[in-house]
Amino acid sequence: MTTLGYALLGLLAREPLSGYDLARQLKHPVGFFWPARHSQIYPELAALEAAGLVTHEVVEQPDRPDKKVYAITEQGQTVVREWVTSPMDVPSVRDELVLRTYCLWLAEPDKLRALFQEHAARHAAQLAEYEGYEHECREHAPEALHDTWSPLFAKYATLRRGISYEREYLEWCNWVLSCITAQDTDG
């Protein structure tokens, strides 16, 4: 089993979805922490079905092309439930901006400032998007936030992580900017 396989099972444990819908969810909002393209999703679904973890039925749509709607099986539910709390190896984080920061002393000051300004803007935008989702969550289902074992709380918890991650990243970008701007005339 690949991690993507578990990701798909996790989504299908909430509701039956087509490959297309799964691809959409793996862009927003799940895609913020586990993105995947359709070219990876379709073969993975076939593998999950071969393993007996999901089934599909073809749903005919009058106004749109037919689709295959996948549903999780009993066995699939067992597998995903076990996975959630199974031992995890230390994840490897790769961040190209931090790598570039390690080499920042080589760069031209003006271009460097532009780079960090761009990233600050990106993270500010992402933060705003997460905060929008969080607001929706609070408005739409405030009771879910108190039921820790509801799917909605799980979504809320990932949003909290996204928000604090982006806020922290943004603050760091601004700190770097303040450092490299203070020494404007040195470069």
Added chain:
Amino acid sequence: MTTLGYALLGLLAREPLSGYDLARQLKHPVGFFWPARHSQIYPELAALEAAGLVTHEVVEQPDRPDKKVYAITEQGQTVVREWVTSPMDVPSVRDELVLRTYCLWLAEPDKLRALFQEHAARHAAQLAEYEGYEHECREHAPEALHDTWSPLFAKYATLRRGISYEREYLEWCNWVLSCITAQDTDG
């Protein structure tokens, strides 16, 4: 050029190193944001040399096996300097713990608590390590922190990022723990 190639050039822009030394640095401290194994590093060095970005000389050591010490060329310096501020596509972040969090409603409460306790401990340990490096940095070369275009400031800047990242992650783990512990009897 791969990102690893630039990472190696960035390290060699600071000082000449052997493949073995590069591998060590790509575990600690650079490895915290761009890990790589020796099996990837040695072929990459050969590619960089073929492209004229680095050269090597064999250094004989009386007490240890001979080694190839790589040095960056003029051309290599130009390439790495350009790269630092070149346009960057939006990086894709994959975090399996956040993915699992999205599925946390499926899990057994006790096991889930254990999972988050383990991760909280990991991030606390990583935070302590970064803070140790930062302390060293401050003690050893306090003047570097005021010279934004020194290699030491660049290192310090990545450390600041590591520290705030780990602190934020740790806080989030503890927040999740407080949520799932408050509802102890529900599961």
Added chain:
DNA sequence: TCTCACATGTAACTAGTTACATGATTGC
């Protein structure tokens, strides 16, 4: 003698990306 750190490589595999490929239906 055995283990550890130093030192350098190759081979096989896996996950993920990019590109290729097809086709329905709606709205401009």
Added chain:
DNA sequence: GCAATCATGTAACTAGTTACATGTGAGA
């Protein structure tokens, strides 16, 4: 007629991981 969204697939490539492979020298 053309572009956009919905819908599903395959092929080729790239980066990264795991495993295989070899050898030196120091110290216990």
